[in-house]
Amino acid sequence: xxxxxxxxxxxxxxxxxxxxPMVETQPRAVSAPHPVMVPxxxxxxxxxxxxxxxxxxxxxxxxxxxxxxxxxDEQIQRYVDSLDFERDELFGIYNRRxxxxxxxxLAFAPGDEHSDCAEFGVSVSAHARGRGYGARLxxxxxVVARNEGVGMLFIHALSENAAMLKIARNAxxxxxxxxxxxxxxxxxxxxxxxxxxxxIALEHYAAVDFALKRRAKQFxxxxxxxxEVRSGMRNARSKSxx
Numbered sequence: 025x026x027x028x029x030x031x032x033x034x035x036x037x038x039x040x041x042x043x044x045p046m047v048e049t050q051p052r053a054v055s056a057p058h059p060v061m062v063p064x065x066x067x068x069x070x071x072x073x074x075x076x077x078x079x080x081x082x083x084x085x086x087x088x089x090x091x092x093x094x095x096x097d098e099q100i101q102r103y104v105d106s107l108d109f110e111r112d113e114l115f116g117i118y119n120r121r122x123x124x125x126x127x128x129x130l131a132f133a134p135g136d137e138h139s140d141c142a143e144f145g146v147s148v149s150a151h152a153r154g155r156g157y158g159a160r161l162x163x164x165x166x167v168v169a170r171n172e173g174v175g176m177l178f179i180h181a182l183s184e185n186a187a188m189l190k191i192a193r194n195a196x197x198x199x200x201x202x203x204x205x206x207x208x209x210x211x212x213x214x215x216x217x218x219x220x221x222x223x224i225a226l227e228h229y230a231a232v233d234f235a236l237k238r239r240a241k242q243f244x245x246x247x248x249x250x251x252e253v254r255s256g257m258r259n260a261r262s263k264s265x266x
Contacts, residue, residue, distance in 0.1 A: 062160045063233035064226065067114040067127065069107075075114070076104045078124040082147060089185045090147045092205075113168050117157050120237055125152040128161035130169060140175040146188065159191050166195070167223050171215045179208040 067075065079087075079100045087095045095103070107114065111134060117126040126148040133141060144165050146158050169177050179197065181188045183206045189199055192208035199208045 061229070062117060062157065063230040064115050064117055064161060064164045065230035065234050066227060067109075067116045067124075069109045071116075071124070072104050072107070074116070074124040075107070075127060076101060078116075078127055078149065079104065079147065081149060083150065086147070086150070089182060089188070090145065092180070092182060113165070115161055115164055117152075117161070118234060118237060119152075120240065122234075122237055122241055125149040126157040126161060128158075128165055130165045132172070132174070140173060141178060142169045142172075142174045142176075143178045143180065145179075146191075153187075158187060159194065162191050162195060164226060166210070166212060167219060167226070170212045171220050171223055173215065175212055177210045177212055179210075181206050181208070 079090075080097060082090065084094055087100070091099075091103075107129075111132055113130040113132075115128050115130070116124045119125050126146070128144060128146040131143045131145070142165075144162060146161050148157050166177060177197075179188065179192050183189075183201055183204055185206075189206055189208065192199060192210065195210055197208040197210035199206055
């Protein structure tokens with residue numbers, strides 16, 4: 025049986041702490057809700073290729089921050105292939121071309137072992153940063169984890185991953201540093217009717233947004249093909265003219 029410590033560090037590939045931890049004792053204020061609603065969609069197993077494409081596009085340094093080590097393409101592919109969509113929850117933010125530009129992984133313990141704990145990991149494409157996507161994904165993960173009965177949400181990251189630790193602090197998490205690594209944990213309240221309805225509403229909003237983007241993409245592809253046909257007909261008439 026895996027211990028809780030090993031389990032909660034597995035998805036980021038970070039080893040055990042080697043130095044005495046330093047706990048940040050200053051209280052952190054919980055950030056106010058973002059005024060702009062971002063459509064965040066649940067990711068299913070049929071989107072492994074999108075996940076892989078998103079992670080492959082990360083720079084070596086971004087891969088290092090996300091996984092805790094300089095992950096090569098082969099290691100990323102193994103991570104994608106090993107994703108358990110039945111147990112865990114993955115969420116994504118898509119652009120108008122239906123490209124995955126930000127994603128998070130909410131990892132639950134297998135079976136009944138430590139079922140009240142979960143771990144959060146996130147990555148955002150370089151061109152999509154500065155828009156608060158990481159924080160929005162964390163908020164969505166908190167809602168889902170809470171409704172699944174999780175009492176403690178963990179984040180394992182490198183101490184230099186300032187963006188990830190800022191998200192955790194702004195949410196009110198306690199951050200423990202130990203050399204090059206850091207661990208944040210956030211206590212979640214019990215689920216309520218409002219929290220469950222919020223999850224349903226957020227998923228519906230994201231599903232509608234994705235469907236509209238897919239229809240728009242199909243329509244623009246149709247117009248592009250139609251334009252090619254018209255261009256070909258004009259060229260043919262021009263060549264056949266006396």
